[in-house]
Amino acid sequence: MDDLLIRHLSRPVPRYTSYPTAPHFHPGIDSATYSQWLRELPSETPLSLYLHIPFCDRLCWFCGCHTKQVLRYEPIAAYLPQLTAEIRKVAELLDGRGRVTAIHFGGGSPSMLRPADFVELAAVLRSSFGIVGEPEFSIEIDPNDMSADRLTGFATAGVNRASIGVQDFDPKVQASINRIQTPAQTRAVVDGMRAVGVASVNLDVLYGLPFQTLDSVRGTIEEVLSMRPDRVALFGYAHVPWMKTHQRMIDEAALPDVVARYRQAQAAAAQLTAAGYVAVGMDHFALPADSLAVAARAGTLRRNFQGYTTDDAVALVGLGASAIGVLPQGYVQNVTATGEYMRLISTAGLAVARGVALTADDLLRRHVIEQLMCIFELDVRDLRLRFGEAADGLVDEIEQYCATSTDQLASFDGTRLTIDPARRAFVRLVAAAFDSYLVQGERRHSLAI
Numbered sequence: 001m002d003d004l005l006i007r008h009l010s011r012p013v014p015r016y017t018s019y020p021t022a023p024h025f026h027p028g029i030d031s032a033t034y035s036q037w038l039r040e041l042p043s044e045t046p047l048s049l050y051l052h053i054p055f056c057d058r059l060c061w062f063c064g065c066h067t068k069q070v071l072r073y074e075p076i077a078a079y080l081p082q083l084t085a086e087i088r089k090v091a092e093l094l095d096g097r098g099r100v101t102a103i104h105f106g107g108g109s110p111s112m113l114r115p116a117d118f119v120e121l122a123a124v125l126r127s128s129f130g131i132v133g134e135p136e137f138s139i140e141i142d143p144n145d146m147s148a149d150r151l152t153g154f155a156t157a158g159v160n161r162a163s164i165g166v167q168d169f170d171p172k173v174q175a176s177i178n179r180i181q182t183p184a185q186t187r188a189v190v191d192g193m194r195a196v197g198v199a200s201v202n203l204d205v206l207y208g209l210p211f212q213t214l215d216s217v218r219g220t221i222e223e224v225l226s227m228r229p230d231r232v233a234l235f236g237y238a239h240v241p242w243m244k245t246h247q248r249m250i251d252e253a254a255l256p257d258v259v260a261r262y263r264q265a266q267a268a269a270a271q272l273t274a275a276g277y278v279a280v281g282m283d284h285f286a287l288p289a290d291s292l293a294v295a296a297r298a299g300t301l302r303r304n305f306q307g308y309t310t311d312d313a314v315a316l317v318g319l320g321a322s323a324i325g326v327l328p329q330g331y332v333q334n335v336t337a338t339g340e341y342m343r344l345i346s347t348a349g350l351a352v353a354r355g356v357a358l359t360a361d362d363l364l365r366r367h368v369i370e371q372l373m374c375i376f377e378l379d380v381r382d383l384r385l386r387f388g389e390a391a392d393g394l395v396d397e398i399e400q401y402c403a404t405s406t407d408q409l410a411s412f413d414g415t416r417l418t419i420d421p422a423r424r425a426f427v428r429l430v431a432a433a434f435d436s437y438l439v440q441g442e443r444r445h446s447l448a449i
Helices: 003-009 031-039 074-094 115-128 148-157 171-177 183-195 214-226 245-249 258-274 291-298 338-348 360-375 380-404 421-432
Strands: 046-053 099-107 131-141 161-167 200-207 231-236 278-280 284-286 302-304 307-309 315-319 324-327 330-334 352-357 377-379 410-412 416-419
Touching: 003 258, 003 421, 031 074, 031 324, 031 330, 031 352, 046 074, 046 115, 074 115, 074 315, 074 338, 099 115, 115 131, 115 148, 148 183, 161 171, 161 183, 183 200, 183 214, 200 214, 200 258, 214 258, 231 258, 258 278, 258 284, 258 421, 278 291, 284 291, 302 360, 315 330, 360 377, 360 380, 360 421, 377 380, 380 410, 380 416, 416 421
Parallel strands: 046 099, 046 315, 099 131, 131 161, 161 200, 200 231
Antiparallel strands: 231 284, 278 284, 302 307, 315 324, 324 330, 330 352, 377 416, 410 416
């Protein structure tokens, strides 16, 4: 692909981990709405749980998460009772409804939790919710937090999937983003997780970071491949200093331009596939036997706030400050500020700040966008079976898009909308064409590549 076309296609668009996207959540959805939605869930509804731990012992300048740096454990110790109280309040509202099939701890750095606290929190989840067998239980890990007792604690709690942040192994790049971490240190954590029985290990890598070059990205991928993770997430760094002020610490002059970003992503993808990994969605890779690769082949891949997933639960309960939940009726998000979250939980039991109720049109467009993001195509015959006459207007939009778009990213043969395999990196641009909220106001988003 030539440089001019790459620049043309690298426009800012949403990441589409939800639809409607989070900027369109509003305060009209509150804790009372959330309580009612929980009470309305059918008894056997498959549930996922997401717990947000909004603390880190260092602030990585590239980070886009809701987190805060703490140098003592006391703030975390004060947070956990309120998180536990929210768990119990949500369980009370569910009153035995729902069957938990997946648990995910994110942050921040949930690996900062002391082993005894982590084991206790997992026990609270098991005693509060109806958990089916041994659910997929994953945790995000900063290798700098790890110790032998934490590895043992994770195993005791039932963790069976670990996502380990790498970003980049080049020392110059690491210094520029305040994330110092050696390959040996990372490998020790990978080996340690496997030694305690964790079935699947994912490594997160970033491209588009300051001072990254093709050679440094290739060097990082080479080190990653030497650890043979089950999955690799290859994300483009999202430079959004208007949202995350700590990103102003990054030297913008050292950031690669959109052409360099594209070349880095393509080079890393080529290395991973040459090593036997299967491309999953636009930015994940997995060994052929991994469940993510299996889902991609079967067309059952899903997408949520954690990215690509095999989780097919129809409801996700978000717990903790800033956590987002997804129910059949809509989305809810807790207040972001940790202190305000703790105050609201202690006084009201819930801490919902905003959300959005899903309309019939939202459900239709969410399905379309998820299909494009996951399998790069959309069968309009299936769309009509699912949504009836409501799909007709969307099919008209597909025809109009393919007839008028100058991007040449997709084609439509009357029954199937298909993304050009050579241009799947820009799938978010196609998804954006069917986002009815995107035209309602100016929003700033990360680059399409």
